[in-house]
Amino acid sequence: MSTYELNDFVNLIKSMFSEKENGSISIDTDLKTLKEWSSLQNMILVTELDKVYNVIVTIEDFNNSKTLKELFEVIVAKKN
Numbered sequence: 001m002s003t004y005e006l007n008d009f010v011n012l013i014k015s016m017f018s019e020k021e022n023g024s025i026s027i028d029t030d031l032k033t034l035k036e037w038s039s040l041q042n043m044i045l046v047t048e049l050d051k052v053y054n055v056i057v058t059i060e061d062f063n064n065s066k067t068l069k070e071l072f073e074v075i076v077a078k079k080n
Contacts, residue, residue: 005072006027006069006072009068009072009075010025010026010027010068012048012052013025013031013045013068016041016044016045016048017034017036017041018036021034021035021036025068026068027067027068027069027072028067028068028069029067029068030066030067031045031062031068031071032062042059042062045057049075053075053079054079055075055078055079056078057071057074057075057078061074
């Protein structure tokens with residue numbers, strides 16, 4: 001996992017939130033703490049991650065990932 005790939009992942013996540021919210025998103029962000037986080041946002045994110053990374057991220061994956069970095073590590077592990 002390179003820093004470049006992680007930055008691309010964070011930028012992808014940022015693009016799914018409003019400009020006001022995405023300024024506070026970093027590798028250390030817990031998505032569940034964002035004001036815009038909802039079950040609909042979760043489904044949009046699952047769909048986009050499937051499209052971009054060709055992996056299915058489950059509710060358990062989200063619940064077990066405290067930060068975006070941890071979620072990215074789950075995606076990398078699923079791809080391998």
